[in-house]
Amino acid sequence: MISIRTTALAGALIVAAGAGLWSLALHQLLNAAGETKQLLEDQVKTAQGEARQNLATATELEQTLNRERETQAQQLQLLGELRIGLADRRHQIEDLKRENDQLRTWADQPLPPAARRLRERPALTGADAYRDWLSRGSAVRAAGDGTGGQRNPAQ
Numbered sequence: 640m641i642s643i644r645t646t647a648l649a650g651a652l653i654v655a656a657g658a659g660l661w662s663l664a665l666h667q668l669l670n671a672a673g674e675t676k677q678l679l680e681d682q683v684k685t686a687q688g689e690a691r692q693n694l695a696t697a698t699e700l701e702q703t704l705n706r707e708r709e710t711q712a713q714q715l716q717l718l719g720e721l722r723i724g725l726a727d728r729r730h731q732i733e734d735l736k737r738e739n740d741q742l743r744t745w746a747d748q749p750l751p752p753a754a755r756r757l758r759e760r761p762a763l764t765g766a767d768a769y770r771d772w773l774s775r776g777s778a779v780r781a782a783g784d785g786t787g788g789q790r791n792p793a794q
Contacts (some may be wrong), residue, residue: 738741750758763769 732746736746749755761772763772
């Protein structure tokens with residue numbers, strides 16, 4: 640039969656082996672927890688860096704948007720001024736036409752064919768159509784070609 644001493648010794652060995660296994664398992668859990676902690680810290684640092692970069696990008700975009708808005712406001716103001724100037728110019732031309740018979744006669748003449756062709760454009764849809772229209776258009780005549788129907792501003 641097995642003696643009590645052998646049983647106690649076997650029990651102590653089993654307890655020691657269990658404690659060793661438990662210690663080993665605890666050590667592995669602590670290592671895994673440490674690795675997980677390090678991984679999470681790295682992810683937090685990466686996320687913080689990306690957040691700083693996104694904030695810098697957002698700030699830059701906001702500044703660009705503000706500059707664009709200022710530019711647009713300036714352009715709208717300039718457009719208004721140009722429209723006022725154009726209206727004034729048209730009124731001035733109409734006043735001059737009413738005052739000067741020779742100018743009225745000159746202004747009432749039709750544009751020469753070359754000038755009319757410059758103002759004629761078909762309804763174009765897309766860059767290819769525009770390129771095709773430009774490539775088949777007739778050339779504008781040189782100034783010395785003797786276009787008889789042009790206005791003469793010296794009259």
